[in-house]
Amino acid sequence: MKKIVTLGEIMLRLSTHAGERLWQSDQLTMHYGGGEANVGISLSHFGHDVYFVSKVPDNTLGRGVNRHLQSHGVHTNYLLTGGERLGTYYLESGVGERSTKVTYDRKYSSFSTLKMEALNLEEIFHDAKLFHVSGITLALSPTLRELTLLALKKAKEKGIKTSFDFNYRATLWSQKEASQAIKPLLPYLDICFCGELDAIHLLSIEEAEDSLSETERLEYYYDKIKEMYPNIQYMSSTFRHVISASVNTLQGNLYVDGNLYQSKVHHIHQIVDRVGGGDAFAAGVLHGIVNQSSLQQIISFATAASALKHTVHGDCNAFSEKEILEFIDNGIGKIVR
Numbered sequence: 001m002k003k004i005v006t007l008g009e010i011m012l013r014l015s016t017h018a019g020e021r022l023w024q025s026d027q028l029t030m031h032y033g034g035g036e037a038n039v040g041i042s043l044s045h046f047g048h049d050v051y052f053v054s055k056v057p058d059n060t061l062g063r064g065v066n067r068h069l070q071s072h073g074v075h076t077n078y079l080l081t082g083g084e085r086l087g088t089y090y091l092e093s094g095v096g097e098r099s100t101k102v103t104y105d106r107k108y109s110s111f112s113t114l115k116m117e118a119l120n121l122e123e124i125f126h127d128a129k130l131f132h133v134s135g136i137t138l139a140l141s142p143t144l145r146e147l148t149l150l151a152l153k154k155a156k157e158k159g160i161k162t163s164f165d166f167n168y169r170a171t172l173w174s175q176k177e178a179s180q181a182i183k184p185l186l187p188y189l190d191i192c193f194c195g196e197l198d199a200i201h202l203l204s205i206e207e208a209e210d211s212l213s214e215t216e217r218l219e220y221y222y223d224k225i226k227e228m229y230p231n232i233q234y235m236s237s238t239f240r241h242v243i244s245a246s247v248n249t250l251q252g253n254l255y256v257d258g259n260l261y262q263s264k265v266h267h268i269h270q271i272v273d274r275v276g277g278g279d280a281f282a283a284g285v286l287h288g289i290v291n292q293s294s295l296q297q298i299i300s301f302a303t304a305a306s307a308l309k310h311t312v313h314g315d316c317n318a319f320s321e322k323e324i325l326e327f328i329d330n331g332i333g334k335i336v337r
Contacts, residue, residue, distance in 0.1 A: 002129040002290050007053040008036025008137050009111040011087040022092040032068040033315025035134045038276045041316040042283030044073040055080040055114045083110025094245030112140045116147045121154045131155040134165040138181040139172035145181050152188040165193035175201045186229045195237035222255040236285050246271045252303030261295045263303035271310045280309035280317035304328050
């Protein structure tokens with residue numbers, strides 16, 4: 001059992017029922033979720049010793065977050081309390097050609113007020129094997145940008161693998177702001193989740209030739225990133241093709257030492273909930289890296305984990321390693337007896 005630390009904001013999610021607009025709904029479904037928390041929950045279900053670092057208000061919603069995390073086996077020793085509110089987001093579920101839409105209400109949240117001096121990084125990182133954070137945290141306040149950089153530096157000093165998911169959200173900040181915040185972190189990363197658009201718009205890499213295939217373009221961008229930041233050992237992303245809000249295809253990519261490993265293409269029909277699919281994928285990759293699985297096994301497992309996440313409501317992926325491996329072995333739609 002490996003100790004893993006994640007740092008980020010967890011929020012209250014309120015979702016419409018399929019076929020309803022947010023403004024016309026009189027009932028909403030409640031879940032808790034957030035990128036780094038979702039990754040941590042998946043890793044806990046995969047058998048790791050996960051600690052989530054965050055801050056929530058000292059009220060009923062904050063206690064709900066604590067219960068939610070603990071119910072999935074995530075340690076809350078470093079879940080601080082304080083501030084006035086839990087960030088909230090509203091999800092208007094997409095149907096057919098209408099996309100899912102997210103509306104944030106997270107300004108002045110408890111997590112956005114987290115200060116560096118409130119955390120004992122020496123204690124938090126004791127015996128840890130992996131530290132994971134995402135670009136969403138950077139977008140929330142200048143202090144959190146400083147804290148994230150400090151935490152990554154501290155993790156590297158202690159020989160802990162570091163992981164970062166770009167997770168760019170246009171509703172939170174501009175591409176220029178994101179680029180300025182992310183670039184200083186990259187020399188301290190071992191694992192990076194980013195794709196073609198991140199390379200172009202956030203890292204200012206010249207666009208690949210139009211004649212290249214989708215796979216060849218990704219290899220081009222990863223080669224360029226590796227030249228710029230040779231410390232990054234693993235780069236990963238997915239190819240997602242959206243047929244409709246309920247039908248997608250998904251293929252995983254993992255780049256290591258100049259080689260790109262790809263999963264099979266998953267045809268995901270009748271999507272129940274797409275939110276958290278990327279977090280499930282990231283957790284699958286991290287699980288394989290920590291366990292030193294073969295590179296092909298890592299990307300096949302991670303993409304299967306993401307495909308399964310699309311079949312359940314809520315942000316988090318509550319499937320075990322065994323269940324994901326059975327899904328890979330058994331194929332689609334079979335009854336598991």
